[in-house]
Amino acid sequence: MSAKEEQASGPVMVLSCPISLDYAYSAGQSASRFLRAIAEGKLLGQRCPVDGRVYFPSRGSCPMHGVTFGDDAVELSDKGTIVTFSIVRVPSQNIALPLPYITVNVLLDGADTILIHVLDAKLEDVHMGMRVQAVWKPREEWTTSTANILYFRPIDEPDAKYETYKEHI
Numbered sequence: 001m002s003a004k005e006e007q008a009s010g011p012v013m014v015l016s017c018p019i020s021l022d023y024a025y026s027a028g029q030s031a032s033r034f035l036r037a038i039a040e041g042k043l044l045g046q047r048c049p050v051d052g053r054v055y056f057p058s059r060g061s062c063p064m065h066g067v068t069f070g071d072d073a074v075e076l077s078d079k080g081t082i083v084t085f086s087i088v089r090v091p092s093q094n095i096a097l098p099l100p101y102i103t104v105n106v107l108l109d110g111a112d113t114i115l116i117h118v119l120d121a122k123l124e125d126v127h128m129g130m131r132v133q134a135v136w137k138p139r140e141e142w143t144t145s146t147a148n149i150l151y152f153r154p155i156d157e158p159d160a161k162y163e164t165y166k167e168h169i
């Protein structure tokens with residue numbers, strides 16, 4: 001049996017099958033409030049009434065305690081601390097940075113949950129505890145979308161102490 005015949009009769013190992021799904025997503029009260037705020041350049045989280053943890057973005061209820069957050073919102077800074085990071089070497093849609101780029105888990109100041117985003121920095125500079133700030137699109141381009149934030153960028157502040165973010169690793 002030739003190599004070609006063997007290949008033709010062997011098991012199929014890889015099947016390329018592009019798939020795409022479109023969703024009509026109803027944002028609901030909590031996400032609507034969050035998205036309207038981000039259209040104004042504000043980052044809104046919500047505080048759990050049981051333990052006071054601030055969720056960002058909020059889904060309107062606490063996944064730990066099963067209680068709703070109500071209408072109270074907490075405005076957060078667009079500065080934060082890198083908790084963890086990854087170097088990405090494969091292309092991805094809707095990323096404003098060239099390869100390789102850095103994805104980061106950012107703990108925004110005042111939040112108790114992490115935000116996953118990208119960082120514009122030299123690969124050799126990124127590290128846990130690094131202080132960063134959001135870089136926004138020009139004001140006239142803001143919409144009700146998290147894409148208003150293009151990426152994060154390091155800022156000239158001392159690294160956060162490990163104790164301040166270790167529970168989020």
Ligand SMILES: [Zn+2]
Nearest residue numbers: 048062064065
């Ligand atoms: Zn809770």
